[in-house]
Amino acid sequence: xxxxxxxxxxxxxxxxxxxxxxxxxxxxxxxxxxxxxxxxxxxxxxxxxxxxxxxxxxxxxxxxxxxxxxxxxxxxxxxxx
Amino acid sequence: xxxxxxxxxxxxxxxxxxxxxxxxxxxxxxxxxxxxxxxxxxxxxxxxxxxxxxxxxxxxxxxxxxxxxxxxxxxxxxxxxxxxxxxxxxxxxxxxxxxxxxxxxxxxxxxxxxxxxxxxxxxxxxxxxxxxxxxxxxxxxxxxxxxxxxxxxxxxxxxxxxxxxxxxxxxxxxxxxxxxxxxxxxxxxxxxxxxxxxxxxxxxxxxxxxxxxxxxxxxxxxxxxxxxxxxxxxxxxxxxxxxxxxxxxxxxxxxxxxxxxxxxxxxxxxxxxxxxxxxxxxxxxxxxxxxxxxxxxxxxxxxxxxxxxxxxxxxxxxxxxxxxxxxxxxxxxxxxx
Numbered sequence: 284x285x286x287x288x289x290x291x292x293x294x295x296x297x298x299x300x301x302x303x304x305x306x307x308x309x310x311x312x313x314x315x316x317x318x319x320x321x322x323x324x325x326x327x328x329x330x331x332x333x334x335x336x337x338x339x340x341x342x343x344x345x346x347x348x349x350x351x352x353x354x355x356x357x358x359x360x361x362x363x364x
Numbered sequence: 365x366x367x368x369x370x371x372x373x374x375x376x377x378x379x380x381x382x383x384x385x386x387x388x389x390x391x392x393x394x395x396x397x398x399x400x401x402x403x404x405x406x407x408x409x410x411x412x413x414x415x416x417x418x419x420x421x422x423x424x425x426x427x428x429x430x431x432x433x434x435x436x437x438x439x440x441x442x443x444x445x446x447x448x449x450x451x452x453x454x455x456x457x458x459x460x461x462x463x464x465x466x467x468x469x470x471x472x473x474x475x476x477x478x479x480x481x482x483x484x485x486x487x488x489x490x491x492x493x494x495x496x497x498x499x500x501x502x503x504x505x506x507x508x509x510x511x512x513x514x515x516x517x518x519x520x521x522x523x524x525x526x527x528x529x530x531x532x533x534x535x536x537x538x539x540x541x542x543x544x545x546x547x548x549x550x551x552x553x554x555x556x557x558x559x560x561x562x563x564x565x566x567x568x569x570x571x572x573x574x575x576x577x578x579x580x581x582x583x584x585x586x587x588x589x590x591x592x593x594x595x596x597x598x599x600x601x602x603x604x605x606x607x608x609x610x611x612x613x614x615x616x617x618x619x620x621x622x623x624x625x626x627x628x629x630x631x632x633x634x635x636x637x638x639x640x641x642x643x644x645x646x647x648x649x650x651x652x653x654x655x656x657x658x659x660x661x662x663x664x665x666x667x668x669x670x671x672x673x674x675x676x677x678x679x680x681x682x683x684x685x686x687x688x689x690x691x692x693x694x695x696x697x698x699x700x701x
Contacts, residue, residue, distance in 0.1 A: 323414065323631050326596045342593055 284336075284362070286310075289355050292335060293328075297351075300327040310352035318351075328354075336362055375507030381500070381544055382551020383701045384446065384511075387439025388668035389432045389539040390655065391423040397533065404529045411533045416630025420536035420656025422521040429461045432539035433472045433517045436664070440513065441476075443701070444543040448476040451543075452509035454483040455499055457492025457660035459689070460519045461485060472515065482509070489567070490626050490688025491557075492516055492660035493540070497684070498555035498694055500544035511545040516660035523569070525586035534629065535587065536656025540664025542701075550699075553613030556605050557694035563597065566590045567689035598632045598687055602695075603639035606685045609695035610640075620646050621680035622670060622700065626687055627652035627662035636685075647675045659688065667700070676700045 284292070294308035301324045314320040320328065325348075329340045332354070338361040340348075348354045396419045397408040411417055423432065433456060441448060454476070456469040469483035488495040493516035500512035520535035544552070569585040576582050606625070610617065623646050625633050630652055637648055649666035658665060663686050670676035678700055685695035 321414070322592055323595050326592050327599065327635060330596060330600055342596075345592075 286355060286359065289336070289358050290351065293332060293351065293354060293358070296328055296331045296335065300324050300331065308351055310350065310355060312351050313349055314351065314354075315349075332358065338362055377505045377507035377510075378546035379505070380547045380550045381504035382547035382549070383497075383542045383698055384545045384547075385440040385442070385444030385543040385701055386664060386668045386671060387436040387441070387443065387541045388665045389435040389439075390665070391421040391427045391432065391537045393422045393424055395420050395422050395536075400526070400533050403526045404532050406529065406533065414629075414631070415534060416650070416653050417533060417656055419654045421538060423519050423537040427519075427537070429458060429468050429517050429519055430471045430475060432519075432537075433468065433515045433541065434475045436517070436539040436541040437472065437476055437513050437515055439668075440541040440543045444545065446511055446543055446545065449479050451476070451478045451481045451511050451513050453500070453503060453512040454478065454481050455496040455512060455514050456483070456485045457488060457496045457514070457516045458485060458518055459487065459489050459492075459659060460523055461517075462522060468517070469515075476513075488660075488688075488692045488694070489690060490628065490657075490659045490662070491686040491690065491692040491694050493663045494555070494684055494686040494694035494696060495557065495692070497542065497544065497552065497696060497698070498557060501552040501555070504544055504546060511543060513541060513543055514664075515539065515541040516662070516664050518659040518661050520587070520657075520659055523584060523587055528586065528588070530591050531587055531589050534657045536658050538655060538658040538661045538665050540661045540668060542664055542667075551701075552699075553609065553615070553697035555694055555696045556608040556612060557692075558605075559693070560597075560691040563593070563691050566594050566597070566691060595629070595632060597691060598628060599635035600639060602685060602687050602693060603636045605687075605693055605695050606636060606640055606683060609685065609697055610683060613697035615681055615683075615697050617642050617646065619681060620683055620697075622647050622649070622676045622682035624649040624663055624666050624670065624682050625685045627655065627666055628657050628687070660686075662686070671700065
């Protein structure tokens, strides 16, 4: 999957969980500040992303995923591993 | 001389048991979010968005664990048409009966006027009521009780820190009860239950009593909770348990009428309903909106509410699931009485 494909798939998850338009889920956007994804919705996004991308995202890691770009990069790194 | 020893006689019970009546007691003091927000520097909007809760009820000094239980149990007995003297066992699920011993159940059994029914409390936190229903089902079918009362009761306001942002807006008080007894048809499906003690610290009393008493400033060991991990566990792992309970009972999501999860948080209920792919036709308990999270009391209170509102009708199939500290969980499909 390319970076853009991962972003688009993640955007779909964010849309499904939090009702945010998928095209506003761009790499530079902060989940909490820009997209208004609260911590409970973030838990749901993480669980759905784990399933979709076959990665594990531990609770301690979630707080480092501030932007969509952080999450996409984490998924790219850990899919490859 | 072993040859002369008699073979023991054993009990046998009816093939099936069912819920025969449901009761609830809602404490008198209504506590809107406005009363909670200052101590946790929060807002009505934030609480509703995070949990769905608008108001909850706190018990007054007169509304004790015992008195609320008795009121809920009387309604359940009345509805079942069973006299208290016919009750053989009283099971009380609670974490907020603050007298270490004896159990609340013995006082409740006496107050109700049972004829010295067996009575004991169980400690399975928010999952306690569904544990109790599983026990009562097996007791009735095993022959150790013809009629059993299962009560879930809490005064969580006593053990909640009003300044804790993670719990102060969630927990509340109340009681619910069911009568379980013999039935000509299956009324309680197989229980799916278990525990995950690896996460013993996720929801717990802050300290044990010995540590409280050893401290310079002893204070109530309030409940603490790790919100996000609990949310994750409840929303996803519990949806799987709920699915297993459906499967074990031989019921599909399409055949289900009511979904009555522990009223932990509306967001958990939403996530579970999504994971279970419940069709629109399934009516979902939302008692939490004005009852808060009443731990062991929440499932029977929500069931009573749905019956009163016409959302659960006699003969409906209802999926119950309760989960909480331990972590402990139990789920079963029941027929609404």
